Amino acid sequence: MNLQKEAMDWLDRRLGVRELLHSNLGGYLLPRNTNIWYTLGAVLMAMFGLQFLTGILLLVYYVPDTEKAFASVTMIMNEVPYGWLLRYLHVVGSNLIMVFLLLHMLSVLFMGSYKRPRELTWLSGFIILNLGFVFCLTGYLLPWSQLSFWATTVATDASGAIPFIGDYLIEFLRGGPSVGEATLGRFFALHVMGLPMAFLGLVGFHLFCVRRIGVSSPPFGEHYRPTELTQSFHHEEHPGGVPFHPNYTIKELSMVFFALAALVAITFYAPWMFIPLDALEPADPFSTPEHIKPEWYFLWAYQTLKIFPSELLGLASQGAAMGFLAMLPFLDRSPERRPSKRPIFVTLYLLGILLVVGLSIWGHYS
Amino acid sequence: MSDTPVNAKQRRTFLGIILGAIGAVIAGAFSWPLFRFLSPIDKGGEAEQVRVDRQQIKVGDAHFFSYQGRPAVLLQPQAGEFVALSAVCTHLGCIVKWVDDSQEFLCPCHAGRFSTAGQVLGGPPPKPLTTYSVTIDGNDILIG
Ligand code: HEM
Numbered sequence: 001m002n003l004q005k006e007a008m009d010w011l012d013r014r015l016g017v018r019e020l021l022h023s024n025l026g027g028y029l030l031p032r033n034t035n036i037w038y039t040l041g042a043v044l045m046a047m048f049g050l051q052f053l054t055g056i057l058l059l060v061y062y063v064p065d066t067e068k069a070f071a072s073v074t075m076i077m078n079e080v081p082y083g084w085l086l087r088y089l090h091v092v093g094s095n096l097i098m099v100f101l102l103l104h105m106l107s108v109l110f111m112g113s114y115k116r117p118r119e120l121t122w123l124s125g126f127i128i129l130n131l132g133f134v135f136c137l138t139g140y141l142l143p144w145s146q147l148s149f150w151a152t153t154v155a156t157d158a159s160g161a162i163p164f165i166g167d168y169l170i171e172f173l174r175g176g177p178s179v180g181e182a183t184l185g186r187f188f189a190l191h192v193m194g195l196p197m198a199f200l201g202l203v204g205f206h207l208f209c210v211r212r213i214g215v216s217s218p219p220f221g222e223h224y225r226p227t228e229l230t231q232s233f234h235h236e237e238h239p240g241g242v243p244f245h246p247n248y249t250i251k252e253l254s255m256v257f258f259a260l261a262a263l264v265a266i267t268f269y270a271p272w273m274f275i276p277l278d279a280l281e282p283a284d285p286f287s288t289p290e291h292i293k294p295e296w297y298f299l300w301a302y303q304t305l306k307i308f309p310s311e312l313l314g315l316a317s318q319g320a321a322m323g324f325l326a327m328l329p330f331l332d333r334s335p336e337r338r339p340s341k342r343p344i345f346v347t348l349y350l351l352g353i354l355l356v357v358g359l360s361i362w363g364h365y366s
Numbered sequence: 367m368s369d370t371p372v373n374a375k376q377r378r379t380f381l382g383i384i385l386g387a388i389g390a391v392i393a394g395a396f397s398w399p400l401f402r403f404l405s406p407i408d409k410g411g412e413a414e415q416v417r418v419d420r421q422q423i424k425v426g427d428a429h430f431f432s433y434q435g436r437p438a439v440l441l442q443p444q445a446g447e448f449v450a451l452s453a454v455c456t457h458l459g460c461i462v463k464w465v466d467d468s469q470e471f472l473c474p475c476h477a478g479r480f481s482t483a484g485q486v487l488g489g490p491p492p493k494p495l496t497t498y499s500v501t502i503d504g505n506d507i508l509i510g
Pocket residue numbers: 048051052054055056058059062073087090091093094097098132135136137138139140141142143191192196279
């Protein structure tokens with residue numbers, strides 16, 4: 001006990017840790033009425049942390065070589081003790097991360113928390129979502145199964161629709177005319193080094209924005225008033241709110257445990273949900289399996305490409321939709337955040353969700 | 367049991383303890399798979415015995431091979447007499463070299479010297495080289 005106090009005193013005299021801890025934990029007040037959606041950030045951090053851990057462990061046995069990759073993954077599954085557990089956690093974890101990333105985005109959209117002054121928070125979050133997509137795309141190739149090989153072939157092929165540079169772009173992405181050793185090399189480097197580094201930097205920035213600007217009040221209830229926009233920097237305070245620690249941290253921790261429960265439940269009882277049969281055969285560049293389909297989170301994009309008369313139009317509309325989302329806070333500038341006062345936005349929001357879900361289901365069954 | 371209602375602070379403390387306990391159980395339960403995952407995989411089939419063709423080693427010559435995953439050496443100091451030794455120096459684990467001229471082993475790291483029987487002739491090595499049993503089986507030599 002005394003030792004703890006001594007250590008604390010020592011640190012305090014040098015780094016002023018007491019003040020730092022107080023202003024970020026007990027003395028950092030959050031709105032009283034934050035809802036469950038506010039905990040998704042913590043859930044995502046925990047899931048990403050686990051993904052880093054299982055990924056680094058998979059690296060112990062995984063071999064990024066077209067001749068050996070599939071065998072090394074098979075060995076992880078069948079020979080290495082608990083290798084199946086770590087691989088399934090990584091696979092199921094990646095899917096759950098996409099679910100939570102999408103939910104997180106939908107919740108901040110609904111509550112209008114992307115609006116000024118939180119444009120940069122939104123933008124960095126949107127880039128993180130896209131990094132998640134690229135993480136999955138690059139990771140998917142690594143086991144070098146039939147599924148990996150053909151999903152990557154189809155995904156990279158789509159970029160060929162871009163005028164002028166299309167053909168060159170395909171080869172550039174693949175590092176050669178078709179998916180092969182060069183593709184595995186670059187996807188592997190991205191998946192285990194490039195993306196994790198970029199990811200850490202972006203998450204750091206995202207969290208900095210959240211903390212520096214201050215958490216938004218949920219735009220519900222009769223007491224809610226839109227914040228006055230000021231010309232100069234302003235930290236949003238919540239006088240009379242609840243302390244971040246322990247009130248809010250406990251709530252976050254509970255949600256993290258619910259997410260982990262979902263993760264292990266799927267890992268133990270339904271891991272095959274995310275491992276189709278084609279993932280069990282080594283890649284064969286000379287035989288395309290039938291009905292090759294992308295992962296569920298890419299189905300909407302896959303279906304858009306199919307229904308447009310030209311691939312270019314399909315790509316352009318996807319680009320426009322993603323660009324619109326990225327730029328939303330700069331386009332939608334009214335300070336009103338209450339969904340009840342934004343009927344047009346809420347209608348478009350629901351239609352947008354229906355469209356993406358509809359396209360995905362269509363893509364799944366077509 | 368008293369009937370005083372539980373206040374928010376008590377509920378939070380209780381939840382905190384429960385969460386901490388579950389966390390500890392998860393961490394504990396996960397550490398075993400983690401340890402097993404990282405433990406060396408027993409290759410099971412690692413041969414107990416190694417067979418070397420007799421023609422491969424001449425009198426006064428040394429033949430290096432791998433025995434149970436570690437470097438070893440087979441010698442024929444005199445016609446018909448075979449000796450198998452570990453080639454790992456007993457000082458700090460370098461692999462000894464066979465010196466034809468002096469018919470002894472020299473460790474390149476700190477100049478330890480060993481005889482054909484594995485005895486220390488000089489230098490820092492504290493112990494002789496480990497010897498393995500050798501049996502002659504027709505045209506082959508069986509080690510181990
Ligand atoms: C430092 C972080 C990471 C490392 C070192 C890493 C490493 C690996 C390795 C070695 C594999 C190949 C083995 C296998 O297929 O099971 C893999 C596969 C995969 N990774 Fe990661 N990973 C990391 C983060 C992530 C993240 C954040 C995501 C998603 C958001 C992700 C999604 C995937 C996917 C979808 C696969 C393919 C799974 C399969 O079909 O087996 N990874 N990763």
